[in-house]
Amino acid sequence: MTAFFRMGGYAQYLWPAYGITFAVVILNIVWARRTLARARREARRRLAVRDEPVLHGEEV
Amino acid sequence: MSELSLRGENLHLWRGERHVLRGLGLEVAAGEVLQVTGANGAGKTTLLRALCGMLYLEEGRIVWNGVNVRDDMPAFHGALTYLGHEPPLKADLTASENLRYWVGLRRRLEPARIASALESVGVPGVASELVRTLSAGQKRRVALAALPLLSVPLWLLDEPTTNLDTEGQKLVGSLIERHIRAGGLAVAAVHHEIFVSPQHLRRLELSKS
Amino acid sequence: MSELSLRGENLHLWRGERHVLRGLGLEVAAGEVLQVTGANGAGKTTLLRALCGMLYLEEGRIVWNGVNVRDDMPAFHGALTYLGHEPPLKADLTASENLRYWVGLRRRLEPARIASALESVGVPGVASELVRTLSAGQKRRVALAALPLLSVPLWLLDEPTTNLDTEGQKLVGSLIERHIRAGGLAVAAVHHEIFVSPQHLRRLELSKS
Amino acid sequence: MTWTWFHRLGSPPHIYRLATRLTPWFAWPAALIIVAALYGGLVLAPPDYQQGDGFRMVYVHAPCAWMSLMVYTTLAVASAVGLIWRMKVAYAVAASCAPIGASFTAAALMTGMLFGRPMWGTYWAWDPQLTFELVLLFIYLGYMGLRSSFDDPQRADRASSMLAVVGFIDVPIIHFSTTWWNSLHQAPSVLRFGKPTIALPMLIPLLMMLLGFTLYFVAILLVRLRGEILRRERSASWLREAIVS
Amino acid sequence: MSGSAVLPAAEVRAVPSAFDVAVLALARDLRLAFRKREQLIQPLAFFAIVTTLFPLAITPRLAQLREVAPGVLWVGALLASLLALEFLFRDDAQDGTLEQYALSGRSLTWLLFAKTAAHWLLTGVPLALVAPLAAGALGAPAASLPSIIAPVAVGTLALSLLGAIGAALTLGVKRSGVLLSLITLPLAVPILIFGARATELAIAGESFVAPLELLGAFAVLGLTLAPLAAAAAVRISLE
Amino acid sequence: MSGSAVLPAAEVRAVPSAFDVAVLALARDLRLAFRKREQLIQPLAFFAIVTTLFPLAITPRLAQLREVAPGVLWVGALLASLLALEFLFRDDAQDGTLEQYALSGRSLTWLLFAKTAAHWLLTGVPLALVAPLAAGALGAPAASLPSIIAPVAVGTLALSLLGAIGAALTLGVKRSGVLLSLITLPLAVPILIFGARATELAIAGESFVAPLELLGAFAVLGLTLAPLAAAAAVRISLE
């Protein structure tokens, strides 16, 4: 097992590389979900405004 | 069809999260000026910029002489001039150079016409002074001098009387009056009275959303 | 000596080749507002900037509470605020951040006061919006909100009503009125009527050279 | 008639619903394949005769590098489609690609550097492929910077799409630079014309990784795409239906 | 025909040609530059500073300086050209000039071509003229100095054209700042590489025709494509 | 005492101290920078681009790059720092903030000190943190990289302080631009020389205490003198 983690002496480069890659993988998932959630919130707010009656536009 | 006309139909526009124009309709014909009024933040600037195609309309269309302007933007732009909150003058050019380069993009101009235009807006002395050294009202007058020189039919004016003294505010009225009498049309956002004869004037009041 | 007063004596000033202020004298006492009028280019902005020491006077002196201001510039600056043609707001800060940093240089401020100041100038909703996204009149109102917060006795206002709707122009009047009733004094360059009670108002008409 | 599918492709509500439905079909296979490939690459594959266990870094480096190029290609193609056919959804795809691609380009650079230290004895060299990969990162950043500096999403779409199309020249430069110049970096051994040049037990996990990351990319893209569509669609009544679901 | 009073027939004939408009815009930019002299000297000053600082920061041994001279020269020229580009467009965006261009209904291709030409005349040409001096200071032999001019002149032309596209893309943006560099520099890398190569050969006294031809090819490509692309970009960002 | 209503006694006590004012101004600049992210990344992007362009233009051979690395690093840092300085003051001059500072009656020394600190925090510190990466890319051995940070950090502090004087002198000038560089750069030459020397020694793995101490001396001198000089300069240019 320790041999596995030592990776033939390359551990100090190999594990950071894996760490970086999977950090990016996870981050992308989190980011994507968060942008979707934010877009939904904004859309909801817009819909609320839209439901109000049209106030202006009358010529006097 | 030979009559000039500008029509906005069902205009919808958001700025950021605000639904500023909500189904607005308007119409101006040759010989008319449409005064847009409304409280600060009601959307006057937004409307004017949308009319000249600088803001994207979510819905609705703008019709110039019966043609949707999206179909021929350059022709529409060639027929209008827009004057915004800030006069589009180069601080390091003189007043007459500014007019020469600004108007010269669209019309051949004799220098004499520039001089007489500056005189007609009450700043005959500034022709060869750098715009950097002019007072706020003098700058505004130089920008106004460009309007008749451009000789385009449609004027979109956003608070053209800013920084002007009372005499200057009358001047704006008479500039517009002369323009629409010659068959032009104008949309102007002005808070106070515009000095034009009432039969030419129409009003559009924007209310704050 | 305990009464606040501002006096200008024999002010002379050139801008470039123009002799703009030519032996001008003026006086304002606590409880008064001096309205400076004059055609565009008459020298209103020049006068206001000279009064707060940002333009070099060729001749003459400015006296604050009996003391020549040259003798104690920081004290004089600490007692005045100057609002020019352009509201000094950072486009990338929100309205309330702008006020916090601008006023905070001079006074400790609770956030609640900023909110109420914005409300008193009619833009309660913009506190947390970037100034970049405000309309011209909304920006002007935010700048006006700073005036009472600063609580300095002398206001120098250069066309404070620019871009404001009619309700906003009344607002400027009532801001000034409240200030001078509390013993402050103001010099304001405004083309049209200022809405303050006539007994507080004095006028200075600059004629064009 | 035959073009109905194309128009449906351009219809935001349709795409929105499709994206919602398809996401799990990409996400779960991606997870499974990547985990299997990890096992294959870290445990099953024998050490390289030259690079020893260090070669196992390729199982993260190559997918990252592959993502950086593939995502940019998607971005550029979507941009071109948007410019030519004025298709809103294509712009939304392009906009969704950028942050994904940029992050994987950064990852490719970093894993490459970690790879380079034991293999070449240096973290960095001014080798054409490496340099242009760095340039690709700058292009991604420029694209995102350009997008974010427009207030108006429609303008942002069109302006940034032109940049994306112009910037595409960088992708073939990166891919073929190892063949054009004789460089430090390994020439393509998998993605080449003809047969791959590495041993099978090493190759299979690598191929699985590439496949897994591609599926993963599609899944992330679909989620981001929905956000972009929601942000663009202001008027349609289906918005209500979309956010209720 | 009430419109005729506003646009009488005589006026319609008075509309200047696209070429006239370009000449006018060019004249305007040049006049402005000569009036704001700092805009004129800014690129030169920047270039001079970069090439002066460099020998101070590394070793003053000329032999070594000569080796890095092409790099210093070209990085300096590239950055100087780019800074001026930002300058040229930022001012016009701020004071509303570009808005007026876009709303004039005139062909933007020609207007942008004029702005690009002004940029090259105001930065590329002076840089090309000063480059031999800088190269000399960095230890290039006197005989090689005249041949420094051509690559810099051609390279900066290509840079100006490339920069025009970037500038046009960022035209709708109020605060472009670093964005323009970020967009343009990655695409300018080939010009830099071939330019430095040409200068290196010139300093070594060898024939630099091959890289110069490549630079020329970039410039010609740019001349034919850049104004079109830039105009398309402007139309896009102001539509 | 009618003035008392305008300035009641309670209000007078509410006047913040000079230090509070400085903290407020610093907070403002930092907040602004984090909001306009391009202002934050501008110096870093510039530095990154310069250090990327050099190897492309000179030679990709690391052995040779290593010799010019200190020069590239310091010229890049100097220019990045200076460009940001112009930015930091230009915006404030344009929107009237500096005018309000000058008319506030508060000590300009502290306000300018705050602006200088903001400048260093926003450019010097990030540059110092990125410099090892750049040095590594230019072939500096990995072991030497941590020791790259200190000279750059101290040197950029001295640069910021020096730049503040220049910026203050050009404050009354609306379009400072190139003027600032012309005033500041000649004075920055000693910092450049000692900084490059320190970096050179650091890369070679030798002791760089001597030049670092000199840089430190410049910084300390700057800390004591620069805010005073800058405030005097502002008072002159706004009188």
Ligand code: HEM
């Ligand atoms: C910072 C340094 C590095 C960068 C920026 C980098 C970049 C890239 C890129 C862009 C690719 C994709 C190429 C393509 O699909 O055309 C790639 C693939 C690859 N890289 Fe790197 N690389 C770096 C260092 C290394 C090192 C040190 C090694 C190993 C000695 C390495 C081994 C590989 C391998 C095996 C592939 C897969 C090629 C294939 O089979 O198609 N890389 N790298």
Ligand SMILES: Nc1ncnc2c1ncn2[C@@H]1O[C@H](COP(=O)(O)OP(=O)(O)OP(=O)(O)O)[C@@H](O)[C@H]1O
């Ligand atoms: N920097 C300058 N250099 C030269 N002349 C100047 C300068 N600034 C102003 N002037 C001149 O001084 C005169 C007064 O200008 P000022 O701005 O004070 O006028 P004003 O009364 O404020 O006008 P407005 O109502 O238009 O604001 C003007 O004729 C102007 O041309």
Ligand SMILES: Nc1ncnc2c1ncn2[C@@H]1O[C@H](COP(=O)(O)OP(=O)(O)OP(=O)(O)O)[C@@H](O)[C@H]1O
């Ligand atoms: N870029 C923007 N982002 C977000 N909101 C904006 C933006 N520009 C304007 N707005 C908002 O749109 C509304 C209308 O602004 P607009 O400038 O059209 O008002 P206006 O009627 O011209 O007001 P004023 O009389 O003050 O000039 C305002 O509430 C403003 O806050």
Ligand SMILES: [Mg+2]
């Ligand atoms: Mg408005």
Ligand SMILES: [Mg+2]
């Ligand atoms: Mg004035």
